[in-house]
Amino acid sequence: MQPFQEAIVKKLKETYHTEPAKANTKQLYNAVSAAALDTCWDTWQRPVTGKTACYFSAEFLLGRLIHSNLLNLGLLDETEALLHDAGISPNVFEEVEDDALGNGGLGRLAACFLDSAATQGIPLMGYGIRYRYGLFKQHFTYGCQQEEADNWLAWGDPWSVRREEEKVRVDFGGQSVWAVPYDMPIIGYGGKTVNTLRLWQAEALEPFNFQLFNAQKYHEAVQQENDAEAISAVLYPNDDTEAGKRLRLKQQYFFSSASLQSLLNAYTAQFGTDYSRFAEQYAIQLNDTHPTVSIPELLRLLMTQGHMAFEEAFAVVQQTFAYTNHTIMAEALEKWSLPLFQSVLPEVYPYVVLLQNRLSNALVQKQISDTWKYNLIQDGMVHMARMAIYATHSTNGVAKIHTEIIKHTALPEWYALYPERFNNKTNGVTQRRWLKLCNRELAAFISDRIGTGWITDFSQLAKLKPYAEDAASREQFLRIKREKKNQLADYMYRKDNFGLNTENLFDIQVKRLHEYKRQLLNAFSILDTYFGLKDGRIRDFYPTTFIFGAKAAPGYVRAKGIIKFINEVANLVNYDNAVNRVMQVIFVSNYNVSYAEKLIPAADISEQISTAGTEASGTSNMKFMMNGAVTMGTYDGANIEIVQNAGEENNYIFGARVEDLEKIKDTYHPKALYEQEPRIRRVVDTLVDGTLTDGGSGWFRELYDSLLEGASWHKPDNYYLLQDFLPYCDARLRANADYRNRDAFAKKCLLNIAAAGPFTSDRTIRQYAQEIWHL
Numbered sequence: 188m189q190p191f192q193e194a195i196v197k198k199l200k201e202t203y204h205t206e207p208a209k210a211n212t213k214q215l216y217n218a219v220s221a222a223a224l225d226t227c228w229d230t231w232q233r234p235v236t237g238k239t240a241c242y243f244s245a246e247f248l249l250g251r252l253i254h255s256n257l258l259n260l261g262l263l264d265e266t267e268a269l270l271h272d273a274g275i276s277p278n279v280f281e282e283v284e285d286d287a288l289g290n291g292g293l294g295r296l297a298a299c300f301l302d303s304a305a306t307q308g309i310p311l312m313g314y315g316i317r318y319r320y321g322l323f324k325q326h327f328t329y330g331c332q333q334e335e336a337d338n339w340l341a342w343g344d345p346w347s348v349r350r351e352e353e354k355v356r357v358d359f360g361g362q363s364v365w366a367v368p369y370d371m372p373i374i375g376y377g378g379k380t381v382n383t384l385r386l387w388q389a390e391a392l393e394p395f396n397f398q399l400f401n402a403q404k405y406h407e408a409v410q411q412e413n414d415a416e417a418i419s420a421v422l423y424p425n426d427d428t429e430a431g432k433r434l435r436l437k438q439q440y441f442f443s444s445a446s447l448q449s450l451l452n453a454y455t456a457q458f459g460t461d462y463s464r465f466a467e468q469y470a471i472q473l474n475d476t477h478p479t480v481s482i483p484e485l486l487r488l489l490m491t492q493g494h495m496a497f498e499e500a501f502a503v504v505q506q507t508f509a510y511t512n513h514t515i516m517a518e519a520l521e522k523w524s525l526p527l528f529q530s531v532l533p534e535v536y537p538y539v540v541l542l543q544n545r546l547s548n549a550l551v552q553k554q555i556s557d558t559w560k561y562n563l564i565q566d567g568m569v570h571m572a573r574m575a576i577y578a579t580h581s582t583n584g585v586a587k588i589h590t591e592i593i594k595h596t597a598l599p600e601w602y603a604l605y606p607e608r609f610n611n612k613t614n615g616v617t618q619r620r621w622l623k624l625c626n627r628e629l630a631a632f633i634s635d636r637i638g639t640g641w642i643t644d645f646s647q648l649a650k651l652k653p654y655a656e657d658a659a660s661r662e663q664f665l666r667i668k669r670e671k672k673n674q675l676a677d678y679m680y681r682k683d684n685f686g687l688n689t690e691n692l693f694d695i696q697v698k699r700l701h702e703y704k705r706q707l708l709n710a711f712s713i714l715d716t717y718f719g720l721k722d723g724r725i726r727d728f729y730p731t732t733f734i735f736g737a738k739a740a741p742g743y744v745r746a747k748g749i750i751k752f753i754n755e756v757a758n759l760v761n762y763d764n765a766v767n768r769v770m771q772v773i774f775v776s777n778y779n780v781s782y783a784e785k786l787i788p789a790a791d792i793s794e795q796i797s798t799a800g801t802e803a804s805g806t807s808n809m810k811f812m813m814n815g816a817v818t819m820g821t822y823d824g825a826n827i828e829i830v831q832n833a834g835e836e837n838n839y840i841f842g843a844r845v846e847d848l849e850k851i852k853d854t855y856h857p858k859a860l861y862e863q864e865p866r867i868r869r870v871v872d873t874l875v876d877g878t879l880t881d882g883g884s885g886w887f888r889e890l891y892d893s894l895l896e897g898a899s900w901h902k903p904d905n906y907y908l909l910q911d912f913l914p915y916c917d918a919r920l921r922a923n924a925d926y927r928n929r930d931a932f933a934k935k936c937l938l939n940i941a942a943a944g945p946f947t948s949d950r951t952i953r954q955y956a957q958e959i960w961h962l
C-alpha cells in the first residue's frame with residue numbers, strides 16, 4: 188500500500204473503527220479528506236511573506252472539493268486505486284453535496300481564481316460568508332420549479348478549520364455579533380502553494396444555541412433578523428437584482444468588517460499600529476459591489492484604531508482597493524436607501540459623508556456641474572458602484588466588449604473623470620476542473636499529443652492546432668465525445684430518470700435562468716423546428732437532443748414561467764411519436780457545478796445566446812470551448828473574443844449586434860414582427876392558444892404580454908427575442924446540416940480547443956496580480 192492509502196485506512200480505523208470496504212460514504216469522505224488535509228497542513232500553515240492579495244466576494248461557488256483537491260495534491264489515482272480494491276464505486280463521492288455558496292458565474296469565477304492563484308504561487312486569499320444554507324436545491328413538480336434548503340453541511344465539513352481564536356466582533360446599530368472564521372485550504376496544482384479561503388460565520392455573543400441547527404429554526408431566524416445566526420444563515424438566491432433587504436446589507440457589512448479587522452490584526456502583529464503602509468501589504472479586490480461597504484469601513488478603522496487623518500486614510504483606502512464590475516444592467520447596480528443604511532450602519536455612515544464631501548470638492552475643482560450623476564448620496568440613496576469607482580484605483584470589466592460598454596455607455600461620466608482607472612480583465616476558468624478533471628479522456632488525448640504542460644500553461648494548447656488536420660485525431664476525438672455522452676446518459680438517468688439518445692447531436696444551454704440569457708428564445712426555436720418537422724418544411728434534420736439546466740431565483744416569477752414553458756415543450760416533443768426519433772428536449776433538475784462537469788464535456792453545441800450587450804462575459808462559453816463544443820452565440824461578452832480566436836467559420840454567430848440594437852431601440856415594434864411572420868406567430872401563440880398549459884397560473888399569458896405589450900417597467904420584448912428569432916433558427920439549421928459531416932465538424936471542435944488557451948483563469952489572475960495588485 189502507498190503511504191496515502193495507509194493514512195486513509197488509519198483515519199477510518201481511528202475515527203470510525205471501520206475499514207474501507209465497510210465504511211459508508213460519509214465516513215469515506217471525511218477520512219479521505221482528513222488524510223489529504225494532513226498531507227498539506229505544514230505547507231498551508233507556513234506564514235505568507237510579502238504583499239498579499241485578498242478577494243472579497245459574497246459568493247464562492249466551489250462545487251465538490253474532494254476530487255479537485257486530490258487532483259491538485261497528486262493523490263487522486265492512489266485514492267481511486269484504494270476504492271477500487273475495496274470494491275467501492277469510483278463515483279462514491281457523487282453523493283456528497285456541492286459547496287454551493289454562490290449563485291452562478293460571479294461565484295464560480297471567484298472559485299476559479301482561487302485555484303489559479305494557488306497553482307501559480309500567487310498569494311491570494313478569499314474572504315466571504317459561510318452560509319449555513321447555500322443556493323437552494325431545485326426539483327420539478329409538473330414542470331414547475333420547487334426549492335428546497337441546501338443543507339450542504341449534512342456530509343460534514345472536513346475541508347474547513349474553525350479558528351475560534353481569531354474571531355472578531357462586528358457591530359451594527361443596536362446589535363453585536365461574533366464573526367468566527369472557518370478557513371479552507373486552497374491547494375495549488377502540484378501542492379507547492381496552499382492559500383486560504385476564509386469564510387465567516389455569525390454567532391451570538393452569548394454561548395451558541397445549538398437548537399438553532401435545524402432548517403425550520405433557521406428559516407424562522409431569517410425572519411427574526413436580530414438573531415446573530417440569521418446573518419450567515421442563507422445565501423441570497425438572486426444574482427442580479429437587489430433584494431433590498433436589511434439582512435443583505437448586514438451580510439455585506441458583516442463579512443467586510445470581519446475581513447478588514449482580521450487583516451488589520453495581522454498587520455498590527457507584524458508592523459504595529461502605523462497603518463500608513465497597509466496598502467504595501469494588502470491589495471483587496473471587490474468582486475462586484477457586494478463588499479463595497481468595506482471602503483467606508485476601512486476608512487473608519489484607519490481613522491479610529493489607527494488615528495489617521497482623513498486624507499491620509501483615504502490614500503491608503505484608494506491604494507488598497509480595486510473594483511470589478513460584473514453587470515451593466517441598471518436594476519442590478521446596488522443602492523441602499525439612506526434610512527436603511529443609517530439605521531443598520533450608524534457608525535459607518537459618517538465615513539460615507541466624508542467620501543461624499545471629498546468627491547464634491549473634486550467635482551468643483553474639475554468644474555463639473557451635473558453632480559447628481561456622480562454623488563454617492565443622491566435622491567435618498569447610497570450608490571455603491573459610484574463609491575467603488577470613486578474610492579479605488581482600478582475599475583475593471585470582465586470582457587473587452589463589457590469594459591467598452593462600461594466606459595462609453597453605462598458609466599461614461601466616470602470614465603471622463605478618471606479614464607486611467609478603467610481596464611479590462613477578460614474572465615477565464617480553471618482548466619484543472621473544467622478539462623483535466625471533468626474530461627479525463629480528452630485530457631489524455633491532449634497530453635498524448637502535446638505533453639502535460641497545458642495543465643499549468645494553457646497557452647501550450649495552441650500546439651494542438653495541427654492535429655485538427657489529422658484524420659486519426661478527429662476520429663479519436665469523436666470517440667471521446669461519444670464516451671462523454673454515454674457517461675452523461677448514465678448520470679442523467681440516475682439523476683433525472685431520463686434516457687438520452689447518445690447518437691444525437693447534443694445542444695446544451697446551461698446557466699442561471701434570466702430573461703436576458705434568452706432560454707425562451709431557445710425554446711421558441713425548438714418549437715419552430717418541431718412544427719417545421721411536422722409540416723415537412725424541415726427535412727434531413729440530424730437527430731438532436733436539446734438540454735437545458737438552470738435555476739430561477741425563487742421570487743423571479745417570469746423566469747419560473749419560462750422553466751414551466753420549456754418543460755411543457757419537452758413534454759410535447761418527447762411524447763410525440765412523429766418527431767421523438769429526431770428530437771428530444773430535457774430540462775435537468777438542480778443544475779450545479781457537479782452537473783456542469785457532466786454536461787459540458789458531452790456537448791456538441793454550446794448555446795450562448797444573450798441579447799448583445801447584456802452578458803458581461805460568460806464563463807460557461809469557455810468551459811464548453813475547451814471541451815470541444817462549437818459556440819452558437821450572439822456577439823456578446825466573451826463570445827466575441829472566443830470566436831475571434833477560434834475563427835468565426837468554426838462557430839455560429841448570429842443576430843443583432845450592440846450597434847444594431849442601439850439603432851432600432853426607439854422604433855422596435857415586436858408586435859409588427861409577430862403579425863408579419865407566421866413562424867414567429869405560431870411559436871409565440873403556443874403561450875396562449877392551448878397548445879401548452881401553465882396549469883392555470885397565468886404565467887404564460889404574462890410571458891406573452893411581456894413580448895408583445897410590455898409588462899412591469901420593461902418595454903415589449905425588452906431582450907429582442909423576436910428580432911433575433913429567424914437568424915437564430917437559420918444558424919441552428921446550418922449547424923445541424925454541418926453536423927452531418929462528422930469529420931468536418933470534429934475539425935471545428937478541435938480548432939476551438941486549440942484556441943482556448945487565453946480563456947484560462949491562470950491568465951486572468953496573472954493580469955490582476957501584475958496590473959492591478961502589483962504583486
Ligand SMILES: *Cc1c(COP(=O)(O)O)cnc(C)c1O
Pocket residue numbers: 290291292293295697698699778779780783804805806807808810
Ligand atoms: C460556469 C457556471 C456558471 C456561469 O455560466 P454562464 O453561462 O457563464 O452564465 C453558472 N453556474 C454554474 C454551476 C457554472 O459552473
